[in-house]
Amino acid sequence: MLIDGGCFLKNPDERGEKIITYGIPINKIEDLILYSKVLKIHKENYFHLGHGENYEVYSFNNANTLGFRVGAEEKKVKEIFQINLKANISNRDAKALMIIMLHLLGELSTSSNFSDIDIWGTFPSSNPDNQDTSVTFIKEAIRLIDGSKVNKEPLIRHTKRQKKQTSGKLYKYENKINDDFQTLRANPVIKDKIKGAVICIIDDYITTGYSAEAAKHILLEAGAKKVIFISVGKFGREYFSTEYNIEGDVYGDYAANFVSESDFNGRGYTDNDTEFLEFIGKIE
Incomplete structure (x- = not known):
């Protein structure tokens, strides 16, 4: 593994532009110490639901920010967290975004649950013209670190939603x-690459779980061996697991007919507010 200009790459030939784009901003030795600690802090995920052998969903952090649920300082830190996941490139804080990315990487690189991923992707923005998202940046950095050669998104948005x-x-x-x-x-x-592949889709937040379920149904119907959906944060305590019958070709025209759903409200959650928030709160 190469460390060059602050960017971790398995392939030493992938220098230059990728290092400039995905490199870690280190302005002082304290930054390097902070980043190294972020890689090690992850202890448990806020939410995890396994649904059979071919689908799992994870939310790494509690993203709830309602004042009556969290303290003022915690709310402020979570707002920093949200702003940088939703911001465009001109408004992002590079250090905040890198801390979020390293936080995910700490879990992804140490857990066997993510050791066999063939394709990394993101859940597409509501606007298909919006390709410059914080989550896309995070996903691409992780893909390069992991060494995946598939640089195309497994899911595409063909019409604005x-x-x-x-x-x-x-x-x-x-x-x-x-x-x-x-x-x-x-x-x-x-x-040809989706069929038989283990695919990991990264998103910024899960609320009800419907976006994750859409990814599950489409990619499994497309022939994926397994779909793993991860989000940086989770709002609320609901997750709806759904069943649909899909008719047609999910690579082109298809229709999906609702069958049933189950609400996993209150299941699969743990309290993990402080482990990550204390680090992102140190951003200057």
Whole structure:
């Protein structure tokens, strides 16, 4: 493994532009010490649900920020956390984003649950023209570190989708995954690589779990061996596991018919607020 300009790469030939793009900003020795500690702090995930042998979902951190649930200082730190996951490239704090990335990397590199991933991807933005997201940056850095040669996204958004966070909770409960099924498909460019692959999809947050479920259904129907969905944070304590019958070709035109769902409210959660928040709170 090469450490060059602050960027960890398995392949020494992958220098230059990738180091500039994904390198770790080290301005003082304290930064290096902080980064090294972040890689080691991860103890347990906030949420984990296994659904059979071919699907698992993880949320690494509690992202709840409602004032009556968390203290003022914790709320402030979580807002830093959220801002940098949602910000565009001009508004991101490089150090905050790198701490988030290293926090995920600490878990991904030490847990056997993520040792056999063939393809790394992200859950597509609601707007297909928005390719510059914090999560895409994090995913690509992890892909390069892992050495995966598949640099195409396994899921693609072909049509703009109404943003769930602006559509209201009732809309999400009633509409479920319909908007995603209508605007997402498996990427036909890597069809031969998706079949039989273990695919890990990274997203910023999970609220109800419907986005994760959309990824599960589409990629398993596309022939993936297993789908692992991870989010940096989890809002609320609900997760809806769904069953759908899919007709057609998920690489092109298809229809999904709702069968049933189960609410895993209160299951699979642990309190892990402080282990990560204390580090991101040190950003200057």
